[in-house]
Amino acid sequence: MSLGLRRLAAATAGALTLALTVGSITPAYAQLDGIDTSSLGLEEVELIGSVAGSLPLGSALGSLGALGSSDFPLDGAGSLQELKEPPRPRQDTITESKFVGIDKTVGEYEYWLVTSAAMQREVIVEVVPSQVTDRGPAPVLYMLDGVDSPEGNSGYRHQVHIDEMMQNENVHIVAPTGAYSAYWADWNAEDPTLGYNKWETFLTEELPGIVESQLAERGTPTNGNNAVGGVSMGGQAAMHLAATHPELYQGVMSVSGYYSTMDELGYQSIRGAIEGRGGELENMWGPRGSDRWKDHDTISHVQGLENTAVYFSAGSPRVGQADIEEYGTDYLKMTLGLLLESGVRSGTEEFERVLDREGIKHLADYADTGFHNWHTFVPKIKPGWDYIKSALY
Structure with missing residues (x-):
């Protein structure tokens, strides 16, 4: 050397x-x-x-x-990332969850404006109705974005190009947007920066009915089956939702998610995502170690996945050419991406061991290279769908 x-x-x-x-x-x-x-x-x-x-x-x-402290300081370069736009505000006049209209259409992507009674706010939902017209009703695949969750332009559009990826699959893609650092969860309290979050209620109790009725009205009905997937923060949330609501989801696919909220790495990664964007951590699930934190510790209650098609993937601490292209000369960001995916890999391997011990069928898909970025995420989305789709027809 x-x-x-x-x-x-x-x-x-x-x-x-x-x-x-x-x-x-x-x-x-x-x-x-x-x-x-x-x-x-x-x-x-x-x-x-x-x-x-x-x-x-x-x-x-x-x-x-x-x-002397379980919380390291989040100061210095790159520690605070301002939101690109604030969350939509609460409106006291919103008391019903309903479809309002199509805000815009971009190619195959439709942007539905819906209201959530639980959050008392409007939500933009990115929808790609099934492009296959000769195979009957289609299942719905709900895809949850990562930590920044931009409104009206999800990562599944601007990174995955999911309309092209799934154009030959008979499936409706539904991607809610605007859950900035919210972990797609119901929060205990409204946050001054990150807003009023009741995403789990919205996703499981409000949105499915809106999607089913609206697609049926336009002549592209669903077949009554659903799956949920996501990357990073969205992957972690998808696995929690599938384990907690097995009556709603027949399949789950998680790319580079982390499935513990109770171990040190899980806690600190959530804390970094929330406090690093100006939020107050206890507004989410209260003090660390509370029952709400335990409820989201999927690795400790995997039994809800027993009858679900389960796919999850992770990258690797080994660099690939795509990583070099992704980070360029930003050495710090590259190193942090490496560390994040190293933690994901370790947590994913532990999650697989727990599923094996409980006898729950699954597919764990490990990449040879790839840090925590979209270049690592994108190649695993179609294999995830290919694994879970048989449970949806």
Whole structure:
């Protein structure tokens, strides 16, 4: 190994260890920011991956309590990401959940404006009705977005191009939007930044009836079966919903989700997503360790998945060409993406062990390379659908 590579390895290990054990990202960024990433090749990036991937992520987070606090500080570069737009406000006049109209149409994508009585607000729902017309009624696949969940332009449109991916599949795609860092959950209290969130109620009690009646009215009926899927935050929520509402979903597909809210990594990742975007964590499920936190710890109550088609996937701590293209010279973001997917991989393997122990049939799909980004997510969506779809017809 050359002197330059040894220095790069040392900087990586030192910065990441400091970030994980002391908690603040600022010292780590100070070390990493001094590296000229513009000339990094595959060998150098693979070295970064091997060093970062070998760090005991779970152990480092678990040791934070020994420092006197289980919460590391979210200060410094990249720690606070402002919302691109505020959540839609509550309106006291909204007392009924209903279809209002089609806000706009973009190619195969329809943007339905609906109201939620539970949240007392309007919601934009991205819908791609089945493009297959000769196979009878179609099931509905609800797809939940990741942490930023932009309104009116989900990742399934601007990253996946799900209309093209699923054009030969007899399925209605429904992607609600605007659940900024909300984990698609019912929150205990309204948040000054992230709004009033009752997404689980909306998804399980309000939206299915709206979708079924509206599609039937237009002559493209559903067959009464549903599946739920998602990536990252959306994947975690999808698995929770499927396990909690087995009467509603016959299939679930989760890409790079994490299935524990009670272990250190699960808690800190949720906390980072909420507080890192200006929200107050206890507004979601109350104090850490409360019954509401336990209710969302899917790994501890997987029995609800027993009669469900279950697919989940994870990336890898090994870098791929797509990662290099994704991050370019942003060394810090690349490293954080690596660490996130390292945690996902570890949590996914543990989730698989629990399902095996409980005798619950599933498909766990592991990629050879790929950090926590859309380049890793997209290739796993169609295989997920291919695995669960037989349960929907």
